[in-house]
Amino acid sequence: MYDTAERVRRVQLRAGELHRKRENRLLNGLTSLCALLALSMIGAFAAMTGGGQGGMVSGLYGAMLLFEDAGGYVLAAVLSFAAAVVITVLCIKHKAKTEKYTKSDIEED
Numbered sequence: 001m002y003d004t005a006e007r008v009r010r011v012q013l014r015a016g017e018l019h020r021k022r023e024n025r026l027l028n029g030l031t032s033l034c035a036l037l038a039l040s041m042i043g044a045f046a047a048m049t050g051g052g053q054g055g056m057v058s059g060l061y062g063a064m065l066l067f068e069d070a071g072g073y074v075l076a077a078v079l080s081f082a083a084a085v086v087i088t089v090l091c092i093k094h095k096a097k098t099e100k101y102t103k104s105d106i107e108e109d
Helices: 004-049 063-069 071-108
Strands: none
Touching: 004 071
């Protein structure tokens, strides 16, 4: 049998595992949403330009960005922005986790 301190430690470890699983599920969902939005944006570009090479969408703001194959650059910019957001969120979460565990380790000593 374990003493009370060991049981409390094991419960805290299990709670941390469950919390990490929940965060991973949420992160996977957000990643899927980001990919879905990027693919729908590609579809919207293709639908507005008629699927041809370059082109212009009359009456829409920013239509000149699609002129002469500039749409690829716009798409690359949007995708790199989405990747930067995901990386930033991951770094912030990692920093928060490390600080949390570092503080709990210091308090136990």
